[in-house]
Amino acid sequence: MRVRIDRLGHRGDGIAEGPVYVPGALPGEEVEGDLDGDRIEAPRILSRSADRTEPPCPNYATCGGCALMHASDPFVGRWKVGIVRQALEARGLPAPIRGIATSPPQSRRRATFSGRRTKSGVIVGFHGRRSDTISRIGGCRVLVPQILAAMPVLERLTDAAASRKGDVALVVTHGRDGLDVAIRGGAELGRDTLARLARIAADAGLARLSLDGETVAQDRPPAQRFGGVRAVPTPGAFLQATEQGQSALLACVSRALGPAGRVVDLFAGCGTFALPVSRRAEVHAVEGDAAMTEALVAAWRGGRGHRPLTATTRDLFRDPLAAAELSGFDAAIIDPPRAGAAAQTAEIAASGIGTVAAISCNPVTFARDAERLVDAGFALDWVRVVDQFRWSPHVELAAAFSRGEKVAP
Missing domain, CATH: 3.40.50.150 (Vaccinia Virus protein VP39)
Known part of the structure; x- marks a missing residue:
């Protein structure tokens, strides 16, 4: 099916007459692809918009964290x-x-990742677009470098806290005192596992580690500054x-x-x-x-x-x-x-x-x-x-x- 994109929807998808929703397409472009319901999930761009740009992130095709990296900054604004x-x-x-x-770019100081234990190991990242698949995020252009550098630590924490039946959420916040990690939805953990989590936090130099709102380990208060005023948010706080x-x-x-x-x-x-x-x-x-x-x-x-x-x-x-x-x-x-x-x-x-x-x-x-x-x-x-x-x-x-x-x- 071949369509011409009229506008963008509120989720960033291109919208053609129908309506037909086309992720990754921009207004004015002609695209073609297989129609699945009211969507063309894998469009081929036949005519490019002047606002189209090359996504700078290697994960863009699989990660669901960004939807508009193919568009120029002035266009998105x-x-x-x-x-x-x-x-x-x-x-x-x-x-x-x-x-x-x-x-x-690389200024996002707070993010929520999904962590999962599998038969072949552990994976931590963002969910893919419209998918339950977790995509690793090496080279992410959104997050501050300190969070990216901590991905191996988050994998170790996931290995300790997650069950085989479901994902855990890891809310990671970077501040001047280091990383504050809040795990949510973990398995019911015993004393030995909690001690293991505390050791991981200590080895990694985390400022604080919490599990479902309860502090597991704190080396120093993970303070933030609000207009120059120092405050210590609660674990996982907005x-x-x-x-x-x-x-x-x-x-x-x-x-x-x-x-x-x-x-x-x-x-x-x-x-x-x-x-x-x-x-x-x-x-x-x-x-x-x-x-x-x-x-x-x-x-x-x-x-x-x-x-x-x-x-x-x-x-x-x-x-x-x-x-x-x-x-x-x-x-x-x-x-x-x-x-x-x-x-x-x-x-x-x-x-x-x-x-x-x-x-x-x-x-x-x-x-x-x-x-x-x-x-x-x-x-x-x-x-x-x-x-x-x-x-x-x-x-x-x-x-x-x-x-x-x-x-x-």
Whole structure:
């Protein structure tokens, strides 16, 4: 079958009339191949787009970690900006987009690998596209070199922790104090195996090794810095994927908050935004995970020159801060998961808050929540796209909302 690609879908596949989905194809290209359902899995490119480039990674054909390495950087940037613009326009919202901040190659400091024991040995890597096969990642162009160098260690850990019945997940985070490795989904382990894992960690010089949230070995606290503030995240805790991306998001949050003196940080995590913002404003941080809340408070107590910071553990999906609770603050930071925060946004809209700094990893749910704020009298002042997941379809953004007059709760 021969088709011409009209556009890219949100997962990075080329889309032709039908629709027919063609991975690895770009708009304007003619391709042919065998149609399997609504997909051409192994297309032959008959006419090449000027935006096509040679993938610099030797694993690109088999690894599922990247989907757009065959496209030029300017093209990918325009495409990701276009996804955000399309999501906003679908809600009838303006799209005042201030460009895109893209992290450089080999800057990803956090990744989740799959590890598996087989009859022939151990394999650690990323799953292939639409496949249960695990692909090794030697020569990866996304990860920081320190993580790549640790692959033999991850194989040893997998050999010790995995059963023959299922994979383990290895969440690996690189920081200035070394590697922090969190294993999830391992077999039920006895004392001897736990001791073996601890020896592997010690031999490799890991900062910390944990298993299903429990620390197995720690040589030194695996600290991260949030705007210059030192914090020790909990094992496997969420962290912005690159330092460059984190810096770009923090700069956006600071610009959006302006001179706000009292700030509430919703979905605060371990303090990515709350800790640096507390250097100049009073902050109340709200996070659903108690261990993350404790890590945030401990980091604030260990800092110097901070304004007052308080923190609460609360499930903001089931129990959002009510409008009356929010009305004592000048501004809000909100950084929800992919599902967005419809209930919490409704309370912000009904509150007296006049400024919102929003972070999102899903343009569609962001646009939904943005519409609620705009309907309540907020203006969407600007949006900046932040690409921490280079060569992937993943899109993140930061945005600023404001309204001239406070609304009585």
